[in-house]
Amino acid sequence: MSDGIGHPLVQARMMLDWSQEGLASRLRAAGRQCGINVGTTKKTVSAWENYRQEPDGPTKDLIAMVFAVPDARREVLPWPLWLPAPEVPELYHPWTAAGTVASLDDVLRSGRMDRRRFVFLSGITLTTVLHQWLTAEPDIAHAAAGDGRRVSAAMVDRIARRIADLQRDDDTHGGGDLILDAEGLLALVRRLLKGTFASQAQRRRLYAQAADLLRMCGWMAFDTGHHATAQRYFTVALRAAHTSGDVLLGANVLAFAAVQQYSVGDPRDADVMVRTAQTAVRGRSTPVVSAMLAARQARALAKAGDGRACYRALNRATDLLGQGRRDNDPAWAYWVNQAEIDMLTGSCMLDLGRPAEAQTKFSAADAAYGPEYVRTHVLYLSRMATAQLQQKDVDAACASASQALDLATDVHSGRSTDHIRDVAKQLIPYRREPAVRDILERARTITA
Template identity: 30%
Template structure:
């Protein structure tokens, strides 16, 4: 499914209390989803009633006139918004949150984009819980889709700038229900229990690097949902901050895995929620890492200007608290953004700064949080190689920049090949850089060498569940077949890929 990037502003929602009629306006968001669903009002009412009975909400009795009032702007009470979210999510095969339907949950509603959210702990917990629950519901039913649009431009960057603003005073310590009562109070977590939760985030990151985003994503989302449940219980201040850190790490990883398998709007929503959780934890370096993941997604979607804004925000926010390894990673991502913007001088400068920062890294990772330990010498060379490779394409297949990319890419492949011999090697990164090396050979007009390296990537692509790897491999092979389809090695490569990926059809020569 093609991804449509829609630049959205701050949309307003109907005013008035639940079920009230004061200042009521038609709910255009709900109306849009309703029209596209093809349901009649009576059919939607019957489905709501059926789902309510399944949930044990036997007091719910909806009819056609009630659905009409919702479309006219009436705000239904729980559990109706949650039921509507589930029904529309199932209908369209993508996560359709309560806020996407123009309905107000118990907390202040976010904007229609799902990005400009309240920077407050209770709302963050509630939104994380709601979104992960909806995602799990879709996963159980076999849906893996993408939303129709995601935020970009000022609608994305400006809300993220509030990450650095002081937290408003006077917030309630726990999420609130509609009647103002605190949610359940449970037993406070012990230190071993907290450490075990923190260890799960480390384990999931290792699995992602080895297996790709498609294998363990549901497990990560499930663990995230469990952590949000714990955050709704009464925890002490330090324990709550540690839980928010775990929630931020898991939400970032859920976003990263969603990005890896092509669920771009879902990925962005998780990234945004992760940044909110990192703010509640008071962890600016982690927040900068989340912003770097958002930046990488924007580069992938052809929005390098947005990527650069996000990286600069990350650098500014963590300039006094991040380790040298984190600073090196941020400079490397800055170079990627400049390369895709066609700014070679600034790209060169950022590459040098990444290398200088990396030279200050402690090889034993002393002081480095686990989430940045992936950024090894191999990753540094890979990022710099891709920066010069991208610059070469932006400059019209420039041989000068292709020559600059070559030694970096060769070193990255060499290091990742050595890592891949170990069980905990970063197999997806190895595959991506083999494909990157193949594209560099194409820039040098070396079809046989391109085919040989791409052939090496084929078994790795089959091993990891990553749509990102598969798409890059398809694109590289398509380019090779189109330009050098008469070369036997390239023709054989196209046949091998078609055999491995039944949905792949080589371009005609």
């Protein structure tokens, strides 16, 4: 698990910009102040955060002291749940139409200002959100609302076209350049939901459009490394999809949230997200949507190291995709195709230590994707370079990395930059070779 994840202690110290050593030194100082001999080190803190060890009673008292946790909080919550946690008001609104609009207000007012790079939607919090999505009855507000202005069908159609354009622009340019556009359109949808008269069918459609836009904003925030922001958007997207009554749309939100979770969080939580989505859509899905969910589940299982279950999920995805498209496939599923399954399969093989198979899948998918999918090409060319390096083929890895670098200048994506940075690190042991030195120099320019 990479960028700061499930244990509440990680979140508590990152909210204060404390490193593991910074927390350890504060605990040692607090111990001296209290006349207690404390030997806490960075290694100790790491053991706590990875659930390998739990602090003893006196050390928990010192932890409460340095985080200024009141005794009343410790009396009602067990360790480590009494530690400070990020304030996320949209988690506490009711799962009603009014609660969805209030959550929209919250996330649009403060979501993008939240620059924290850790995730908070895990464990009990995640379980609660998923349970509410599965069990709450969809609730649509009365048709009459606001000041009496009427929403025109043409306006709702126009928003739908702009959403489709944004989705495809994101494939090309990455989220960094587009999130302001998506948020602006989302603000328009919120104003229509709050201040206009609309039929129930129109309001369902507007809530679905809000869910689509919130999902995009979450994806774009994740793409630029703002993980707390991304999860806030994904959480409200799930609410909006629920209010619209579109269970497949909610499943799509969870599928994208799962990518973030297995990338920078706990892959087991990502598996729970996907399995919840699969439960919700059973009997209502299409083969394409079910194939997408199975492939995302495979990625989570590969990240968790469960090869056997991963292979089963990949086989299921391939079989489902082979059943072909249906007239009732959602419009947002346009990108689910064999190339996408091959890309995800290659990534699974890489995670499971099978680089030759990974390279074969990456090559097939890279050839199948059109040139407009710039970010996708950067991501998987970088992964292909990793697979080639694991097979000691430095020349091929340099060729793949060079192609990725050529494309990276045309896309604003933190994930793409991170992939290139990772490949550059892996190439450092070969830096005496001229081709490698060239790649490292170009990578420094891109990742600076």
